[in-house]
Each structure stands twice: as C-alpha cells, then as structure tokens.
Amino acid sequence: MSKHVSWFEHIPHSLQSIMRQWNGHLTQELHLQTGPHGLGKLPERLMPEKVTTAVCGFCSTGCGLHLHLKEQSAINTSPAAQYPVNLGKACPKGWEALSPLHSTDRATTPYLRNEAGQLQAVEWDTALKTFTQRFQDIQARYGKESVAFLSTGQMATEEMALLGALTKFGMGIVHGDGNTRQCMATAVVAYKQAFGFDAPPYTYQDFEASDVLVFVGANPCIAHPIMWERVCMNRHNPKIIVVDPRRTETAMYATHHYALNPKSDLMLFYGVAHLLFQYGWIDEHFLTQHAQGWEDFRTFVQAYSPDVVAQETGINMEQLQEFAEMIHHGKRVSFWWTMGVNQSHQGVRTAQALINLALMTGNIGRVGTGANSITGQCNAMGSRLFSNTTNLLGGHDFLNPEHRRKIANVLHIEESHIPQANSWSYDQIIEGIELGKIRGLWVIATNPAHSWIHQSQLSQLLNQLDFLVVQDMYHTTETAEVADLILPAAGWGEKEGTFINSERRIGRIKKVSKAPGVALADFYIFKLIAEYWGCGHLFWEWESPEASFQILKRLSKGQPCDITGIKDYAMLDQYGGIQWPLPEGIVLDCNERRLFENKQFYHPDGKARFWFDAPQPHPEPTDVEYPFLLLTGRGTSAQWHTQTRTQKSSVLRKLYPEDVYVELNPEDATALNVQSNDTVRITSRRGHLEARAVLHATVQRGQLFIPMHYPVTNQLTHPTFDPHSRQPAYKACAVNVESQVMERRMQ
Numbered sequence: 001m002s003k004h005v006s007w008f009e010h011i012p013h014s015l016q017s018i019m020r021q022w023n024g025h026l027t028q029e030l031h032l033q034t035g036p037h038g039l040g041k042l043p044e045r046l047m048p049e050k051v052t053t054a055v056c057g058f059c060s061t062g063c064g065l066h067l068h069l070k071e072q073s074a075i076n077t078s079p080a081a082q083y084p085v086n087l088g089k090a091c092p093k094g095w096e097a098l099s100p101l102h103s104t105d106r107a108t109t110p111y112l113r114n115e116a117g118q119l120q121a122v123e124w125d126t127a128l129k130t131f132t133q134r135f136q137d138i139q140a141r142y143g144k145e146s147v148a149f150l151s152t153g154q155m156a157t158e159e160m161a162l163l164g165a166l167t168k169f170g171m172g173i174v175h176g177d178g179n180t181r182q183c184m185a186t187a188v189v190a191y192k193q194a195f196g197f198d199a200p201p202y203t204y205q206d207f208e209a210s211d212v213l214v215f216v217g218a219n220p221c222i223a224h225p226i227m228w229e230r231v232c233m234n235r236h237n238p239k240i241i242v243v244d245p246r247r248t249e250t251a252m253y254a255t256h257h258y259a260l261n262p263k264s265d266l267m268l269f270y271g272v273a274h275l276l277f278q279y280g281w282i283d284e285h286f287l288t289q290h291a292q293g294w295e296d297f298r299t300f301v302q303a304y305s306p307d308v309v310a311q312e313t314g315i316n317m318e319q320l321q322e323f324a325e326m327i328h329h330g331k332r333v334s335f336w337w338t339m340g341v342n343q344s345h346q347g348v349r350t351a352q353a354l355i356n357l358a359l360m361t362g363n364i365g366r367v368g369t370g371a372n373s374i375t376g377q378c379n380a381m382g383s384r385l386f387s388n389t390t391n392l393l394g395g396h397d398f399l400n401p402e403h404r405r406k407i408a409n410v411l412h413i414e415e416s417h418i419p420q421a422n423s424w425s426y427d428q429i430i431e432g433i434e435l436g437k438i439r440g441l442w443v444i445a446t447n448p449a450h451s452w453i454h455q456s457q458l459s460q461l462l463n464q465l466d467f468l469v470v471q472d473m474y475h476t477t478e479t480a481e482v483a484d485l486i487l488p489a490a491g492w493g494e495k496e497g498t499f500i501n502s503e504r505r506i507g508r509i510k511k512v513s514k515a516p517g518v519a520l521a522d523f524y525i526f527k528l529i530a531e532y533w534g535c536g537h538l539f540w541e542w543e544s545p546e547a548s549f550q551i552l553k554r555l556s557k558g559q560p561c562d563i564t565g566i567k568d569y570a571m572l573d574q575y576g577g578i579q580w581p582l583p584e585g586i587v588l589d590c591n592e593r594r595l596f597e598n599k600q601f602y603h604p605d606g607k608a609r610f611w612f613d614a615p616q617p618h619p620e621p622t623d624v625e626y627p628f629l630l631l632t633g634r635g636t637s638a639q640w641h642t643q644t645r646t647q648k649s650s651v652l653r654k655l656y657p658e659d660v661y662v663e664l665n666p667e668d669a670t671a672l673n674v675q676s677n678d679t680v681r682i683t684s685r686r687g688h689l690e691a692r693a694v695l696h697a698t699v700q701r702g703q704l705f706i707p708m709h710y711p712v713t714n715q716l717t718h719p720t721f722d723p724h725s726r727q728p729a730y731k732a733c734a735v736n737v738e739s740q741v742m743e744r745r746m747q
Helices: 013-022 124-142 157-170 185-195 205-209 225-232 249-253 265-278 284-290 294-303 306-313 317-329 347-360 380-386 401-411 426-434 455-462 522-533 545-556 569-575 666-672 740-746
Strands: 050-055 064-070 073-079 111-113 119-121 147-151 176-178 212-216 239-243 256-258 333-337 370-373 440-444 467-472 485-488 497-500 505-509 628-633 661-664 679-683 688-695 703-707 732-739
Touching: 050 505, 111 124, 124 147, 124 440, 124 467, 124 485, 124 522, 147 157, 147 426, 157 176, 157 380, 157 497, 157 522, 157 545, 176 426, 185 347, 185 370, 205 225, 212 317, 212 347, 239 249, 239 317, 256 317, 265 294, 265 306, 265 317, 265 347, 284 347, 294 347, 306 317, 333 347, 347 370, 380 497, 380 545, 401 545, 426 455, 497 545, 505 569, 661 666, 661 679, 666 688, 666 732, 679 740, 732 740
Parallel strands: 147 176, 147 440, 212 239, 212 333, 239 256, 333 370, 440 467, 467 485, 628 703, 661 688
Antiparallel strands: 050 064, 064 073, 111 119, 111 485, 497 505, 628 732, 661 703, 679 688, 679 732
C-alpha cells in the first residue's frame, strides 16, 4: 500500500503500524476445509486450490459460504454443506456475494469537495486532518452534541463496537444511531419490556420442529429464502398461517392466509387472545409461575369480541375461531414476524401481542415454539448488542451507574468519558438537523438519502449541514453524492470480524480479497481517526478485530449475552458459529440452543411481562383525494435494501425488474382504465413517481404494492413512528393513482 500513499513515510509510527497491519496477509484460514463445517467429500475435479468458510454478508440468516481461492484471492462462493444455518443451500445473493467487490464505482481513495463544489481525490492525511478539523470546529462553536453519527447493521461487530467507543468515549459525541433503527428497534423494545433483555429465543431448528407456524408481516420465501427452506424441511405436516394484507409468495404456500385490513393485526391478536381466554385454552400454571400482568391482559381483551374484531380487521368470525383453535390444538406453535410488524405506528404493541400469545399458551422455551422476530440486516443483532447506540456496550444501560462503572473498568478508561444520557434516535437526529442542533453528520455504511422515510425532506436537510462525511464502499450512493468528504471503506470479504445472525449465532467474516486502491476496513479507519482526533491512547487495546473480540467477551460477562466461553475466532470456525449465551465454564454440547428452557426470564424476579394498549387508528387513512393504500416490502430474493450492492451483480440484475413497478388489483385497474404494463403515476402528500402497472389479485382492491428497493419509493412514504421504539412506519400510506397512458393519448 505504501507505494499508493505518498504520506505514509511521514505519518507517526503508530499510524504506520495501523496501515501495515491492515495491509498484511489475507486470512490465515486459506486451506481446504474437510472438517464438520467444511466441504466434506467432493469429486476431485471440483476441489478448489484453497477454501475457507465465512458468513454471508447480506441478510440476517447468516449462511455459511465456502470462499474458493486462487492465488491468494477469492474467485467464487458456494454454500457450505454442513454449516448449521443453511445446510448446503444459498440464495442468489449468496452465490453472487463477491460481485459487489469488483464494481467500477468503488471508492478507492478519499474524496473532498473543493471550493468549486466538486469531489476531488485527496490523500488519507488530508482527509483525516479535514475530518478532525471540521468536526472539532463545529463542536467548539455549537457544543459537543452538534455532531452526530448514523451507522449500520452491515459492519462487523468489532467495528461497530470500536465506532461506538470512539465516538462516545473519545470524540464526545452523544447522539448516534444505526439503520438497525429502521428494521429492528420494535423487536428490541418488545423483547426488553417482555423478557427483560433483547433476547430472540429461537433457533432455526424450530422451523422444522413446529406443527403450527404463524408468520405475521413476513414473507420469508422472498426476504429470507434459506429460512423458508428450513420450513420446507418440516416433516410434521404443519399448519402454516400467514397474516398479511397481500397474498405474498409465502401466503401462496400457506395452509391458511388471513388477508386482514392493513395495520389491523394488533386488533386481530387481541381477538385471538380473547377466545383463548374464553375457552380456557391457556397454560395457567405457566402463567402463574412465570409471568406478570396476564390477569390484567385477560380483563383487557374482553372488549375484543369476535364481532368487534371481525368488523375492524376484515377477518370473519369463523376465521377468527379457526385461528384460535389451531393455536390451541398445536403442540409446538411458533410465532414469526419481521418488517410488516416492526415498521408500524404500533409495532411494539403488535410484537408484544404475539409474545403474549406465546406466553399464555406455554409456547416458549420448548422445541418448535417461541415468539420469534426475524432480523433484517446481516449484523443487526451485533448492532443491537454492541454498537453503543441504543445500549451501552454489551447490552448495558447508559443510565445505570453500575453499568457505566463496569464498562469503564473493562476498557480502562475514566468513567467520566461515558455519557450519562441516551442518544437521540435516528428520527430525532434528523429532526435535530432541521432545527439546527446537529451541524455535522458522519454516515457509515448506510444510505439514508435512499432509505429514510420521507426521502425528499431528508435530501434537503443533508444539504443544510455544515459538514457531511460518508464512509462507504462506493462513491455513487445517493448519500455519498451529496457528501463533503468520502472515506473509502473495504467491504465484506475484504476484512475480518464477526456477525451475529437472527438466531443469536456468532459467525466469522474473513479477508479473502484485497480492497481496491487505498480503501481501508472500517476498523482501521476508526483507528486512524482516533489517532488524528487525539484520543488514540484510549483504544490501545483494540489492536485488531480479533483482539477487540476479546474485549467484547469481557464486556458481555454476566449479561444475558455472555460469550466469555468462546475462546477465540478458531472456536467459531470449529463449531460453525456459536449462539449466545455461552458463559465461561459451560460445555458446548449442542449448537442449536434456544432461550428460556428453564422458564426463567431476565427481569429481576425471573418472570415475563404482559404489555398491551388499545389499538390506534392508522395515521394516514385513505380519503377522496388519496383513495388507495400503498404497501411496501421486499420485491425479490435478488434485491436487497437500497440495492447498493445487489445492483452491482449482472446476474442479480437479471433476476428482478430493472424499473420500478406497482402491483395493482385487476378490478381497480379496470376502473382506472389501466392495462398491464401501462405507466401510472402514484402520488402521495409528499411526492410522486411513475411506475409500470402489474395487474395482480395478490393485492386487495384499494391497495397497491411497490418494492422498497427502488430509489423513488420513499418519496411517497409517510413519516410516522412507533412511540416506543421510534421505528419508522414504512409499510402503508395514502396515495392516488392516475394513468399516464391515457393522458398521453389525449395529448
């Protein structure tokens, strides 16, 4: 790297050490793996020169991929046959995991916006000095809290933790949040309030062991196809219940689909609870011994009789009865939800309604059961526990003096370095920009100019900042294009670390390819910033990702997520990833472990809690001007988030429509005089877009569906938030539809 960096020989020795460490050898595990999580027996003609296994870098499933190497660099991937997550299967994104690394729009050098308003390539020394001077000047003028950061569920856990420690303990930044807020905040709050800790209780084996599976606002056929493969391996002839307004791919396969009115699911689950209590179909012994608030909940749901619920949800009383009976007769019932619940104006209470159903029927802590939130991003669970945003490192609490003292001791820093207040949430940081309270923003590995709700407003606010830094693999994202400074980052496959998947499994990512130009792993960018900022001495022990993993172990000690029993990275390889918790001294005799088997929860009294509130009306109902309800969600298994990476693959691009489309009920299309493939204009109170009409009875009359992946979708969405989790309610807003074809014909 030194031949590319003219300033290298002139920087301090400590920085040279960081750069040399980053520029070192690729992962040491570049050998043929034939152990329990390796290749097994393959025909000799298929045996690559060298192979290592790492966790996929796209979604939260956490599949094990073989990385096939030639001449010390990865050339392709294949699914790991014995990895306990995917068992030899991979979705299109996994097969194409290396393609995003070779895109021509990679950020290969830092870029700084010059006086002419153009981004100009600069050396790292200039970039880091500018970063430090501009942000420190803003803090000197407007206070420490005037600079904030927005991070991600895409980085390695060790990188998230170092970023959180650097910003909060070294740079004096109070406010920082991650894009995990956009997908998982609701589940976090629901679990914390119900169980006493953010603790998804399940393991993927439960997909295969349940005799009743309830999917709510989840379409795993598309969003988590390998999880759906596990469902298809279920040999118990299960009842598969899908609760979703749209007839999704998962609903098509289900034994029962309840196409309720959008955002009426909370009412539906209260109605089911009403019947379960009415018929005595509850586990009263379990509730008496292991839960609080269930008797109040029984009184509360008396108001949600079948006739009331049927009127509000569109689910008739016979279906409601059928739903309750299936839960009652099931011996192993599991409840699964994802963004259709989380991204709602009342998502926390809806998630807790599902938790309540699991608790009241004793479907928790046993094989094939659980109230199970499916995570979105590849390392959202790592972000939830170790990013230092919503929690103090290791699932601790910024407001708890004992927790602050513990973290200070573990990190060998003064307790005064640790904030005594929680950060603003993502939406509050955005609001802070609007109010002039946030003047500098550091965006790391996320693309809010595309993904944030009410997109057009955010685009204006980003231009209002005094200084915007974007740290990313690409210089072409919507957010990078308006940045004042771009820091080039390495991607998955170009760095070391760990991810934590939906079932709490910690797995490794590995450096099997060199980053282009002078791009650096986020970990080493943070190390360099610490040195330039003047606080590098606080992070002397964070020498490398693996050294930092040892710090994370100490931070987790005594917590529900205790991982002190994981010796090192090699142990993660040996077992094909390890689910937390694994405290020191516990023998790992099974690699499929669920929580609460002992019926003890994480509240001080060991009991779970019931939470409930009256359902709230949809914040933007339809009316005469905007008579349709727009639903958003995943489009295909080949698309991911803002398509920052999936669009780099020519293979993946062939697997989804290039241009934005809208699914429209055929009867509505007839009324609008819209034909298949016509161009229509979709308008909300915030913006408009044009889309190709796809006529489908998968959406009900009066409803539309547009995939979330297209850049224009969030020009329409309504900026409302769950009051408990502050998660945006992306999934439904009022819109109008007009045929552009007819207008052109008339012209």
